[in-house]
Amino acid sequence: MTRVWLPDPPETLGGLPDGMVADVWKGGEPLPQTRDEVEIIVLPFGVTPETLATISRLPNLKLIQLTSAGAERVIPYVPASVTLCNARGAHDAATAEWTVGVIVAHLRSFPRFIEAQEQGRWDFAPSESVAGKQVLIVGYGSIGGAVERRLAGWEVTIERVARTGRPAEGVRGIEDLHAVLPHADVVVLLVPVTGQTRHLVNAEFLASMKDGALLVNAARGAIVDTDALLKELSTRRIRAALDVTEPEPLPPGHPLWTAPGLLLTPHVGGAITDTRERAYAVVSAQLARYAAGEPLQNVIGPRGY
């Protein structure tokens, strides 16, 4: 029998493949008593670094399966003998909706109108159209594709950059970023956190963005140098929409709260009412592959990709 730890009862996943038995583990202490048997852990949210260090040393562990797309918090604790997989695809729709939603909201001045509504003021003002804009997607994976599908009818042009270029799909390599960045009206960040992408958006990156451009971070706070962004926002040279911050949660009184031209949401890009169902559908398919001895999908290496 293959022992699996799940954050919820197996019924929530529509049952387990034959040959698998489960313990429910929600991420706290104590660990289930099947420490010496467990082969697969479907990782709950919010597991502390100390606990991550403990579980990664379990003697029979083969697979840590995430329900998130981001893996950066877990990677440092995964031994070479354990495979780490993310939930690629589970959060595509939600994150892409958030991304296109904040682009429209920002360009069409929704924050201004919402503030005027709160004050009971009829505050007519024209705003910018989305139509005619060039949107650059930095980190073009499954979420990037979901963003592009949602922008298909919006009369925008799309540029795509990924770690490795895929010319057949119109995706440029990261080495071309400097060539396309200055032309983008909207820059969408969807890269994972890796050694290469941490603070990718630094002062130099921001200085390359055109005046008035909109930076959209749907990835992780660590991709952006917060101080450098604050400098550009304070002069109102560029604008931003952030779902993620560094630090996160953003503490009370942090200067980002009052930065001009910023739309800030509390890491809700993937947070829709059926987030769990969507993630568990991806987990179920993975467990079926494991049980059948098929190759696992969405394997994350020690460098984060």
Add this chain to the structure above:
Amino acid sequence: MTRVWLPDPPETLGGLPDGMVADVWKGGEPLPQTRDEVEIIVLPFGVTPETLATISRLPNLKLIQLTSAGAERVIPYVPASVTLCNARGAHDAATAEWTVGVIVAHLRSFPRFIEAQEQGRWDFAPSESVAGKQVLIVGYGSIGGAVERRLAGWEVTIERVARTGRPAEGVRGIEDLHAVLPHADVVVLLVPVTGQTRHLVNAEFLASMKDGALLVNAARGAIVDTDALLKELSTRRIRAALDVTEPEPLPPGHPLWTAPGLLLTPHVGGAITDTRERAYAVVSAQLARYAAGEPLQNVIGPRGY
């Protein structure tokens, strides 16, 4: 020579067809001295009813060309000898962006997060996805098509209703409204104001909407019975996003300002920085047709369609 009154110099339209001469008239008094000659008036915004009554009696007037889509303010003043045309198409992109934008903003709780940002609070909460929703477009013309194109990649289903059904395009006639309305998660109003559509959204219409459904008014305030809507909003049974109100502008202290579950913007659906350019492109094409003796487009009859 054909005399035309324009709200801006002819250069703004890229010049006039051969055989046309223009006066600039911005809608105020006095009228240009060419009253007895003018054949075409491209109507400025904000012309008063008194002035509309005057110009519609000009002896040689053949065509009133609007720069808006809505014609309801002008129709009562147009004599049978004068043709009225709207600017169909000019505001499609802007209005469709607003429409899809408020659907995403409302379902994904942007007003809540914007309020939390103003207060410096990290207020994490899951919200509803757009994916999986059924969107009903009531009034399926060129703006409806623009909305549908923008929703193409969003994993939604679309129902379309127009005054006259067009089965080949998947558009139902208004007589089917009662059959589809109870199934819609989002109801988008895009109908012109006519005798048939004034207060189309009354208590009975609202009662037919499903619990939690979102009403989006991108058309005109007169389509909705404001008191009936206020009743449904106050019980939080349905939600709404309005760009237009009755009365409009909404006066200070009006109960809509504080109605729960309402996102209210100040008639900015069509208001983007190049609204004038887009409208004048439609006007130019119409003037070219007139000069060439070709049939005019977007003719509005006395009943508003």
